[in-house]
Amino acid sequence: MSAESAVEKPLPLPSAPVINVSPLVVIQPPLSRIGKGPALIILIDQESASKPTADSIDPPPLQKWAEESFVVARIDLSKLPTKDFEATLSNTIDAVKQLPEYDGNQKIGLIAYLSACSPEIVMSLETSKDIASIVVYGSSEIETTKPTLFHKPGNPPMPIRKDLEKKDKTYYYPKVEPLFVLPSHKSFHASSASVSHSRTLSFLKPILGGPWFDLEEIWEEHTLYEFGERAVEKTMSTMLQEPYVNHIPTITGGIGRERLTSFYRNHFIFNNPEDTALDLISRTVGIDRVIDEFVFSFTHDRQIDWLLPGIPPTGKHCRLPFTSVVNIRGDRLYHEHIAWDQATALVQLGLLPEHLPFPYPIEGKVAAAGKHFEYRVPAAGVETAEKLADESSVESNKMFNFAVREADD
Incomplete structure (x- = not known):
């Protein structure tokens, strides 16, 4: 089947309009396929x-946490008098509980993205019978008896202090500013923001009772549409509004729905050989990730843009060790980071020589006249896939015997 013969209509994505409770309070129902979830309050001041x-x-946080399948209420403190916070919090929680998308869980989480937090606000959070746990970003210090997670810039104090009761948790992030988690903030730091998001999920979900999803099932649904049915729009329906895929060795993929859809349609789903197979070796499932080791096998009977760009078909069969790190937000995919051994691909295709020139002096010496140095390329063929599948199938450390040689010009 070709891309031209498989034009599909885009499938509808989860959507729910933002509810304006007041000029300073909005509620975003879950942006997940299930459409229900526990409640989460977020506080902002910028x-x-x-x-x-x-x-x-x-x-932004409102949409991001709704994509995790929370009913998210955002309170803007920038123009809210401190004396009105307690009543505003209470009214916001009441409004959340009236929504049909609210799953009825009586425990509500709160995340503070604040440059400062007054004692009056802290006291209101402490006395609220609904707020069960608190997550703190920014410069604010919130002292409470409730389970609290702090995301702080800088290095951890030494020696590291451990909370033996495991009620509170503090993570430190070197070389970032307090509001590193906000995409629109000048100090946004993508990798630290991603790590802190996963840690926040691990902290909140057990306390709030979810939302829980079968991440393996979501990932396998995606790969069924991708490799089994070869259906572009079905594949994209398993992903967020703005997802991305990054094939690390070849820097191919797509950032955002429009570009990723084009990549899947024109360079991936219909680009894979008919005998393509994925043999799972191991799988690790985290709070929001599925990490696979697998052997990707195929016959190179066509040009495979995403894997071997610019290389015409060789007719060779390949078995390549792959890893995939799949981030799932709520019940849909956010991104895929895919990596493989490109050197073994070239070896198996007969396109990587066993020796290559070494253009540098060795211990201050150059090659003799009419000669040059060559090094043995530290790459293997199908043995890499075999050893991933069975650690005893190939002897280890044979490359330790590789050495530089002199060869004629």
Whole structure:
């Protein structure tokens, strides 16, 4: 089947309009396929916590947590008198509980993205019977008896202090500013933001009772559409509004829905050989990730843009060791990071010589006249896939015997 013969209509994505409770309070129902979930309150005090940015497909907190299948209420403290916070919090929680998308769980989480937090607000959080746990970003210090997770910039104090009761947790992030998690903030740091998001999920979900999803099932649904049915729009329906895929060795894929859809349609789904197979070796499932080791096998009977760009078909059969790190937000995929051994691919295709020139002096000496140095390329063929599948199938450390040689010009 070709891309031209398999034009599909885009499938509808989860959508729910934002509910304006007051000028300073909005509620975003879950942006997940299941459409229900527990409640989460987020506190902000600056514009960068509410607006999207063209520099990143990572959305503002309101949308991001709704994609995790929470009913998310956002309270803007920038113009809210401190004396009105307690009543505003209570009214917001009441409004959340009236929504049909709210799953009825009486425990509510709260995330503070604040440059400062007054004692009055801290006291209101402490006395609220509904707030069960708190996550703190920014410069604010919140002292409470409730389970609290702190994300702090800088290095951890030494010696590292451990909370033996495991009620509170603090993570430190070197070389970032307090609001590194906000995509629109000048100090946004993507990798630290991603790590802190996963840690927040691990902290909140056990306390709030979810939302829980079968991540393996979601990933396998995606790969069924991708490799089994070869259906572009079905594949994209398993992903967020703005997902991405990064094939690390060849820097191929797509960032955002439009570009990723084009990549899948024109360079991936219909580009794979008919005998393509994925043999799973191991799988690790985390709070929001599925990490696979697998052997990707195929016959190179066509040009495979994403894997071997620019290389005409050789007719050779390949078995390549792969890893995939799949981030799942709620019940849909956000991104895939895919890596493989490109050197073994070239070896198996007969396109990587056993020796290559070494253009540098060795211990201050150059090659003799009419000769040059060559090094043995530290790459293997199908043995890499065999050893991934069975650690005893190939002897280890044979490359320790590789050496430089002199060869004629």
